[in-house]
Amino acid sequence: MKSKPFDTASVIGLGYVGLPTAAVLASRGLSVIGVDINAKAVEIINTGASLIVEPDLDVVLQGVVAAKRLRAVMTPEPADVFVIAVPTPVHKDNRPDLSAVEAAMRSIAPVLKKGDLVILESTSPVGTTARMSELVAQLRPDLTFPQHAPNQSDIRMAYCPERILPGQTLRELIDNSRTVGGLDTVSGDLACEFYRIFTKGHLSKTTASTAEFVKLAENSYRDVNLAFANELSMLCDRLDVDVFDVIAAANLHPRVDILRPGPGVGGHCIPVDPWFIIDAWPEKARIIRTAREVNEGKTGFVVEKVRQRAGRFKDPVIALLGLAYKPDVDDLRESPALHIVEQLASENVGQLLVVEPFIDELPPSLRGWNNVRFSTMKTALAEADLVVVLVGHAEFARVKDKEIAEKAIIDTVGLWRFRKDLD
Numbered sequence: 001m002k003s004k005p006f007d008t009a010s011v012i013g014l015g016y017v018g019l020p021t022a023a024v025l026a027s028r029g030l031s032v033i034g035v036d037i038n039a040k041a042v043e044i045i046n047t048g049a050s051l052i053v054e055p056d057l058d059v060v061l062q063g064v065v066a067a068k069r070l071r072a073v074m075t076p077e078p079a080d081v082f083v084i085a086v087p088t089p090v091h092k093d094n095r096p097d098l099s100a101v102e103a104a105m106r107s108i109a110p111v112l113k114k115g116d117l118v119i120l121e122s123t124s125p126v127g128t129t130a131r132m133s134e135l136v137a138q139l140r141p142d143l144t145f146p147q148h149a150p151n152q153s154d155i156r157m158a159y160c161p162e163r164i165l166p167g168q169t170l171r172e173l174i175d176n177s178r179t180v181g182g183l184d185t186v187s188g189d190l191a192c193e194f195y196r197i198f199t200k201g202h203l204s205k206t207t208a209s210t211a212e213f214v215k216l217a218e219n220s221y222r223d224v225n226l227a228f229a230n231e232l233s234m235l236c237d238r239l240d241v242d243v244f245d246v247i248a249a250a251n252l253h254p255r256v257d258i259l260r261p262g263p264g265v266g267g268h269c270i271p272v273d274p275w276f277i278i279d280a281w282p283e284k285a286r287i288i289r290t291a292r293e294v295n296e297g298k299t300g301f302v303v304e305k306v307r308q309r310a311g312r313f314k315d316p317v318i319a320l321l322g323l324a325y326k327p328d329v330d331d332l333r334e335s336p337a338l339h340i341v342e343q344l345a346s347e348n349v350g351q352l353l354v355v356e357p358f359i360d361e362l363p364p365s366l367r368g369w370n371n372v373r374f375s376t377m378k379t380a381l382a383e384a385d386l387v388v389v390l391v392g393h394a395e396f397a398r399v400k401d402k403e404i405a406e407k408a409i410i411d412t413v414g415l416w417r418f419r420k421d422l423d
């Protein structure tokens with residue numbers, strides 16, 4: 001009998017979620033095997049570095065790799081617990097794409113042994129953990145699984161969604177409360193024991209399906225509330241009222257807390273996860289679907305606004321500030337700012353000077369356009385007729401009044417709201 005249930009942990013998928021999780025587990029004394037199909041990521045992680053920009057991650061990573069507590073590989077090896085953190089995007093038609101989760105489950109099946117715990121962390125449609133348990137059970141008929149032998153199975157299966165905020169991942173991994181859903185009670189209990197190794201936050205134990213839905217409900221809640229703010233912003237624009245004044249005043253009401261509008265909603269999670277609910281019951285998920293439509297519509301609305309304003313200049317030079325999906329990160333996934341710049345480039349609205357301090361060069365989708373240039377803030381502000389704020393990076397907030405005094409401004413995030421009278 002082993003003294004501890006978890007000596008060795010394996011994290012499958014070493015991205016924004018998996019890599020910090022692997023590093024933190026290793027820093028707690030576990031022997032950690034990180035698995036990724038990306039050879040470059042594996043190679044870099046084994047040098048103690050990372051492809052991800054996340055405060056303090058490199059420091060922790062260097063320590064645990066040097067101490068041989070974490071190593072990255074491309075093929076799973078035996079471990080006591082497997083944490084799956086691979087991508088769960090949607091297909092072009094917005095239906096869930098679970099191919100990475102399925103591939104990860106297939107890849108660990110051969111190395112599973114009696115007593116192991118498998119935890120799915122990837123955001124997933126309700127019922128995925130149960131379906132994956134069935135899939136692995138078919139691949140390993142020599143082992144029992146919770147659906148066939150509840151609370152007595154060889155393999156324990158649980159679902160535990162991640163709530164981390166990029167940019168604050170290491171702190172939030174430890175401090176956040178979590179929902180832990182076992183396929184049976186024993187799996188849920190064991191998963192809680194596992195998260196106690198590094199989590200200070202409250203662990204609420206529930207079923208796997210409930211935990212799956214909790215994550216989807218959380219992100220749909222954000223999407224719906226952002227849609228409300230974005231809808232207000234479009235109405236205010238039509239009525240010639242400053243939406244940021246409206247929101248600041250309305251939020252003085254003790255029971256009102258309106259979010260800030262932006263150029264749309266981006267990132268790997270919020271624009272994607274509501275589709276997992278809509279896909280499950282399209283006729284009933286009406287508010288959630290409408291929110292998606294409003295948020296996507298806001299991006300087109302900003303493009304139209306830039307097109308109109310640029311049309312007032314003969315050969316417009318347009319500074320576009322930010323490509324990331326939110327302030328002070330390098331993450332461009334599903335970024336509305338990026339979509340806006342791509343659209344403006346394809347419509348040839350003017351000379352586009354793109355400023356994004358968190359990356360070193362234009363992303364592939366913007367290379368090859370001769371109307372698009374990667375620019376410094378200084379050059380962009382010096383040359384532009386029209387300045388469009390797409391992301392509220394702290395660096396952009398530090399711009400001095402005199403630098404933009406002569407410019408037309410479209411500020412989609414309210415970063416310069418006190419300068420609105422310049423517009």
Ligand SMILES: NC(=O)c1ccc[n+]([C@@H]2O[C@H](COP(=O)([O-])OP(=O)(O)OC[C@H]3O[C@@H](n4cnc5c(N)ncnc54)[C@H](O)[C@@H]3O)[C@@H](O)[C@H]2O)c1
Pocket residue numbers: 012013014015016017018035036037038041085086087088100101103104107121122123124162163164165166268269
């Ligand atoms: N990024 C976030 O802030 C965040 C927050 C909460 C939840 N999530 C969810 O967590 C999951 C992972 O997201 P992420 O942001 O870490 O993704 P990511 O794209 O940053 O990383 C995923 C990693 O998995 C690897 N991978 C893909 N298929 C694999 C396989 N079969 N075997 C091994 N590795 C494989 C990829 O190469 C990549 O390195 C998603 O379901 C996401 O929705 C993400």
